[in-house]
Amino acid sequence: MIRIATDDPAxxxxxxxxxxxxxxxxATSPAESVHALDHSALTHESITFWTAREDGALLGCGALKTLSPGHAEIKSMRTASAARGRGVATRMLEHIMxxxxxxxxxxxxxxxxxxxxxxxxxxxxxxxxxTECPPFGDYALDPNSVFMELAVAPK
Incomplete structure (x- = not known):
């Protein structure tokens, strides 16, 4: 069974x-267009970081960064190559949302x-x-970036 829980990026x-x-x-994007965070940046107090695991094996990860009251950003969504095609990214995205x-x-x-x-x-x-949207937060228009957003229904 896949379990998603907060975890330590280190x-x-x-x-x-x-x-x-x-x-x-x-390897895929020009350096100035890479906005992924390393493990130390993912420990910032504005970020909650989760991993998906099955029987202790790491399947993937994802994070949510608070940008301002009512607005957050998904960061560091990644599925381990051995776990691709198993719905890990969908489960992580649903958990984050x-x-x-x-x-x-x-x-x-x-x-x-x-x-x-x-x-x-x-x-x-x-x-x-x-859906696609204009740059948000500290991002600038970049031909190598797609910006997307989704309104969240309150719970």
């Missing part, structure tokens, strides 16, 4: 998954890439109701 297996994530981001609603968020935003590598992520977010 935990060795999580650190490795996040390092792979960053390496893929820098439920937590955003519980916290009173009115809107959740995200940034992802425009390259073909990011097409599965864009499809996942669109399937869950996210």
């Amino acid at each position: 935990r060795p297996d999580v650190h490795q998954l996040l390092s792979e994530h960053l390496a893929d981001m820098f 439920a937590e955003a609603a519980r916290l009173g968020c009115e809107r959740v935003s995200l940034e992802t890439g425009t390259e073909e590598y990011f097409a599965p992520a864009r499809r996942l977010y669109a399937r869950h109701g996210f």
Whole structure:
């Protein structure tokens, strides 16, 4: 059974998954267009970080960063390569959105890439109701970035 719980981004297996994530981001996008956070940045007090595990094995991770009252951003969504195709990203996204609603968020935003590598992520977010939007927070218009948002129904 897949369990999602808060976790420590510095935990060795999580650190490795996040390092792979960053390496893929820098291999796919120009450095100035990489907005992924490393494990130390994910420990900031404005961020809640979760992992998905099954029988202790790490399947994926995701985070929610509070930007302002009522507005949060999804960060560091990643599924371990061995767990792809099992619905881990969907489960994590549903968990993050439920937590955003519980916290009173009115809107959740995200940034992802425009390259073909990011097409599965864009499809996942669109399937869950996210739509493209202008840059938010500290982001600037970037031809390598797609910005998306979703209104959150209060819980």
